[in-house]
Amino acid sequence: MNPRPSYAIGTGLFILLGFAALAYLATQTTSVANIHRGDSYTLKARFQNIGQLKSRAPVKIAGVRIGDVQSVTLEPRRMDALVVMSIDKQYNDIPDDSAAAIFTSGLLGDQYVGIEPGGSPTFLKNGDELVLTQSAMSIENLIGKFLVNGGPKSSGSDSSSASSAPPSSGRP
């Protein structure tokens, strides 16, 4: 009735291996690794249009991740988007005339906040706001502007064709 020790050892090893695999999957392949925050401080920035920016999107300087977006809310009075970012404590020397902009990684990739450092000798502190911001560039807007700017010529031909259309339709 007593099990041979090999059973117990095998079962124990198997269960440990299974849980080790689970721990590996949970920590190495998910964003749990990114959630790990050491000490951090928050910065704010207002944007006219944030495009597809979501919370937990990365915040980068020179392409290096220095923190992430905590929340994106609409500020009711000014009707612009307030983006709260939490920045790693070790990057506490961002000049206070730095500019924040929303970029897209790749042509169709996710959006992130890029901070372009300025030259001021004073640094941003916890709760400060980045004043210089640039909204997300939306491809739809660009296409819209392109069409409108190309408009006068094409609208002229449109109106001429429109003015020529009624007679042609009235003729038969």
Added chain:
Amino acid sequence: MSANVRRNWFLQGIVSVGECGLFFVAVLGALPKSLRYWRELCRQVWFVGAMSLVIVMTCGLFVGMVLALQLYYTLSIFGGTAALGTVVALSLFRELGPVVTALLVAGRAGTAVTAEIGLMRATDQLDAMSMMAVDPLAYVASPRFLAGVIAMPLLACVFNAMGIFGGHLVGVTWLGLDNGTFWGNMTSTVSLQRDILDGLYKSIVFGGVVSLIAVFQGYTAPPTSEGVAYSTTRTVVFSSIVILAFDFVMTAFMT
């Protein structure tokens, strides 16, 4: 007459589904009593889990490798090879890990359980047990059922980890994808709650289904060598069908 035979066959199917349901309830009822035989449970976890490790790890490695190869080809059409890690991980965690592991365990451990219990039945060991006041449901059926429920999710985790390793091997080492892109895209997309835990729930259910079918087929096997052979075959066939059907239903509910 042929209509009669078909009706019998149809009725037979309904009857065996009903018997299986009642058997499930009986096994669940015998679970508390079977905890007394925890050594037997330990032996069964060893048999279903630890003995399946080699086949599960090998298959996981190859599945991950072939996934990376195939998806690399598909993604390169759209210029999206950077998403390889994400796609490999998601298809492993959400779908292939639980399903392929369950199919492998049904083939390796399920058949063995059916044949073992079927032969116990054929050689009257189960009757002998109940004469010795040992409930065969509690001593034979429940530990094997519980062992399947315990071992399957752990095996699926091992399968997933090996699959990721295989995908990394092909994608990064062989096809020359950037290591950071592979891991970075994966970690930013895969979620513990939505992807990994959903896969685990699936494999817990599959573990219960596979071991229930295996134990039930063994328990009700006709006590002949032919009957045991048929029951073993039926274990694999029914397990595979039920796994894939349950997989569809659970995926539909979870997404």
